[in-house]
Amino acid sequence: MSTEPFKNVYLLPQTNQLLGLYTIIRDKNTTRPDFIFYSDRIIRLLVEEGLNHLPVTPKTVATHTGEDFTGVSFVGRICGVSIVRAGESMEQGLRDCCRSVRIGKILIQRDEETALPKLFYEKLPEDISDRYVFLLDPMLATGGSAIMATDVLIKRGVKPERIYFLNLICSKEGIDRYHAAHPDVKIVTGVLDKGLNEQKYLVPGLGDFGDRYYCI
Amino acid sequence: MCIRNETIENSGDNMTVEDTSGNTRVPRYQPPWNTPYIIGIGGTSGSGKTSVASQIVTAINVPWTVLLSLDNFYKPLTPEEGKAAFENKYDFDNPRAIDMDLAYHCLRSLKEGKCFEVPVYSFVNHNRVPGKSIRIYGASVIILEGIYALQDVRILDLMNLKIYVDADLDVCLARRLSRDIVERGRDLDGCLSQWERFVKPNAVKYVRPTMRNADVVVPSMSDNRVAVEYLVSHIRSKLRAKSYEHVKELNLLEGTDLTPLDENPRVHKMHKTPQVLALITMLLDKTVCREDFIFYFDRLSTILLSKVLENIPLEGHTEIVTASNNAMANSAMINFDKVAAVDLIRSGDCFIHSLRKTLPNVPIGKLLIQSDSYTGEPQLHCEFLPRGINKFKKVMLLETQIISGASMVMAIQVLLDHGVSVSCIDVVVFTATEQGLRRILNAFDGKVNVYVAILVTTEQLHNGNKEWCLSRFVERLYFGCP
Incomplete structure (x- = not known):
């Protein structure tokens, strides 16, 4: 079971398996196929954890032997929103659990003139305000683009408490900055890194996730 | 004569x-x-x-x-x-x-x-x-x-x-x-x-x-x-x-010990999180279509297999340099190549899709054990096991439903006869009866680990309305033939 080390932060259980998976994806000598495969394994765990927080309602079904079984069923609809490009790596993990899930995209890049993040592109489901949203971005370092992406979602009518921000790696500093802007959004993560260096990169980190997943 | x-x-x-x-x-x-x-x-x-x-x-x-x-x-x-x-x-x-x-x-x-x-x-x-x-x-x-x-x-x-x-x-x-x-x-x-x-x-x-x-x-x-x-x-x-x-x-083999299985540290029950319970509800629903059944079973078994792997033994710790060029001492090392799986034909085959997605290289052995229709005795028909199976640190034994436990007891014995140490064996199963699990645990000094999604106790069976765990509906729906 996950833990909640800080309010609205859900950390995957730190099992032998998870610790070992992180060792593999952090290691700079890991090849790209292995990086992709083992990142995908972690992403699957994050998605399952996120889905666990969605509301359910009691439901009774008739079984094959004609007896009743009382379990639960999902209520509410979801969608995924990935922050281009690295966040797109997490879409398949979501699709593997929810076959026909709608996926919106947001592109945010650093403006060369102002050095601030700037929204370049957004494509979101029209009824997104009725949905639970899984915001996908593998790394939470300073939280700049995630904050801006969440702004976009809220501007489209999504309730903050219905947003789940899934990332593979984050730091306390990033969490604090993000929650200062959006305290009600729930963060689902797999590891808390020590902090950020002067260049605002995570330490010890795992390099540039998008580059390692797509290019290098 | x-x-x-x-x-x-x-x-x-x-x-x-x-x-x-x-x-x-x-x-x-x-x-x-x-x-x-x-x-x-x-x-x-x-x-x-x-x-x-x-x-x-x-x-x-x-x-x-x-x-x-x-x-x-x-x-x-x-x-x-x-x-x-x-x-x-x-x-x-x-x-x-x-x-x-x-x-x-x-x-x-x-x-x-x-x-x-x-x-x-x-x-x-x-x-x-x-x-x-x-x-x-x-x-x-x-x-x-x-x-x-x-x-x-x-x-x-x-x-x-x-x-x-x-x-x-x-x-x-x-x-x-x-x-x-x-x-x-x-x-x-x-x-x-x-x-x-x-x-x-x-x-x-x-x-x-x-x-x-x-x-x-x-x-x-x-x-x-x-x-x-x-x-x-x-x-x-x-x-x-x-x-x-x-x-x-x-x-x-069922024995007379009535300590609840929930208290047995070898029995790992899947947490009934809302997701897991919702998946189980859909799988038990008789109106489920096969396409959905297969999809949801694959999802559930992925969660179950991941739970089994949570306890994978560490290979020790090492220092690595991350892709951000930071040294990290004491990083936990695991090696999925030390894991093997053996499935019981045909029900264990329902796990193979998820297993391959979780551990692409895992060697998979197969056992065919069937019950004689006359005596009810389980009989070993064939065994194909990975070479050097006794060298693996973890051998997952897959079956979707344990009812009497007889074929699983026999399967474990086959692994032991091939030199697998009893503490390396993890039985992975979707539904199991208390009676079946007790036989398995008692037969091997309580040393086998069991990972189970749904455990139906003998008391629940006596109280009725859990009969579905006695019918082999999982493999029937997964493969679409009786």
């Missing part, structure tokens, strides 16, 4: 074992191949032993009936002996030509449930075929056939039924000639001289006296139909008794 003082060993007499403190405890599991029914068939060369043996094999129709020929145990010849053999001057019909020690060792191993490599003998080269052997494991009936099958006292002691096939020596000669010339590529003169010099004298001197060791003497081929039918019905009744003992013993 008469049948006398035949013995059948079963564990019925020692159901409970006294330990040193004088307390009785639940017995360990004895698979049927630890008490194989061993039949010896002796008789002179060409008397029709093979024919009687194959009639018995066909008629009893038990999986893992092994027909062993003493011919496989001919001693390898020295160069001089080999030269003599090619000149038809070597006495193959003397008891000394056969490696009785090896034959005894073989039967002993099989009787202990161990696997044995039987050498292959070439009649053309008069030697064992190098690097070639027949692996025998898990036999519940063994038939040892050969002219001296009833000679060695040690071997006789292991046999449950000893049959001597009797034929007139002239008839034997005629059969021998046609066989040796057509099947074994010899020439007529050589065969005749061999008969006169070796076969006939040895038959008279050594083989015929073994008739007195036999429980039954069967006349040769032409008119032995009634005799063989009689024998077969006798063997059948003995095998049935053995099956019932096996089933009875399996039932006894």
Whole structure:
């Protein structure tokens, strides 16, 4: 079971398996196929954890032997929103659990003139305000683009408490900055890194996730 | 024909074992191949032993009936002996030509449930075929056939039924000639001289006296139909008794300990998170379509397999440099290559899709164990196991539903017989009854780990409305055939 080390932060259980998976994806000598495969394994765990927080309602079904079984069923609809490009790596993990899930995209890049993040592109489901949203971005370092992406979602009518921000790696500093802007959004993560260096990169980190997943 | 003082060993007499403190405890599991029914068939060369043996094999129709020929145990010849053999001057019909020690060792191993490599003998080269052997494991009936099958006292002691096939020596000669010339590529003169010099004298001197060791003497081929039918019905009744003992013993494994399984540290129940419960609800719903069933089962089994792997033993810790160029001391190391899986055909096959997604390289063994429709006894039909399975640190044993637990108990025994340590075995199952799980735990000193999604207690079953766990609906829906 996950833990909640800080309010609205859900950390995957730190099992032998998870610790070992992180060792593999952090290691700079890991090849790209292995990086992709083992990142995908972690992403699957994050998605399952996120889905666990969605509301359910009691439901009774008739079984094959004609007896009743009382379990639960999902209520509410979801969608995924990935922050281009690295966040797109997490879409398949979501699709593997929810076959026909709608996926919106947001592109945010650093403006060369102002050095601030700037929204370049957004494509979101029209009824997104009725949905639970899984915001996908593998790394939470300073939280700049995630904050801006969440702004976009809220501007489209999504309730903050219905947003789940899934990332593979984050730091306390990033969490604090993000929650200062959006305290009600729930963060689902797999590891808390020590902090950020002067260049605002995570330490010890795992390099540039998008580059390692797509290019290098 | 008469049948006398035949013995059948079963564990019925020692159901409970006294330990040193004088307390009785639940017995360990004895698979049927630890008490194989061993039949010896002796008789002179060409008397029709093979024919009687194959009639018995066909008629009893038990999986893992092994027909062993003493011919496989001919001693390898020295160069001089080999030269003599090619000149038809070597006495193959003397008891000394056969490696009785090896034959005894073989039967002993099989009787202990161990696997044995039987050498292959070439009649053309008069030697064992190098690097070639027949692996025998898990036999519940063994038939040892050969002219001296009833000679060695040690071997006789292991046999449950000893049959001597009797034929007139002239008839034997005629059969021998046609066989040796057509099947074994010899020439007529050589065969005749061999008969006169070796076969006939040895038959008279050594083989015929073994008739007195036999429980039954069967006349040769032409008119032995009634005799063989009689024998077969006798063997059948003995095998049935053995099956019932096996089933009875399996039932006894349930034990009398009533400590709730929830308190057993070896039983890992899947957390009923909202997701897991919602998935289970959809899987149990009889209106679910197959496409959805397969999808949701794959999802659930992925969660279950990941839970099993949470406890993967660490390979230690190491220092790595991350892709951000920071050193990280004490990083936990795991190696998924040390994990193997074995599935029980067909129900365990439902896990394979998720297993491949989780561990793409995992070696997968397969076991086919089916229950006899008459006695309910589980029977091992075949086993394909990854090489060196005893070297893996974790062996997952996959089955979707445990009901009586009998086939899983047998599957675990197969792994133990192949050198897998009991603490490395993880049973992975979707639904299980308390009764089945208790048998599995008790059979192996409570050392096997079990990972289960839905555990139905005996009390819940008695209270009704959990009968679905007794029907094999998972594999039926997953594969879409009954």
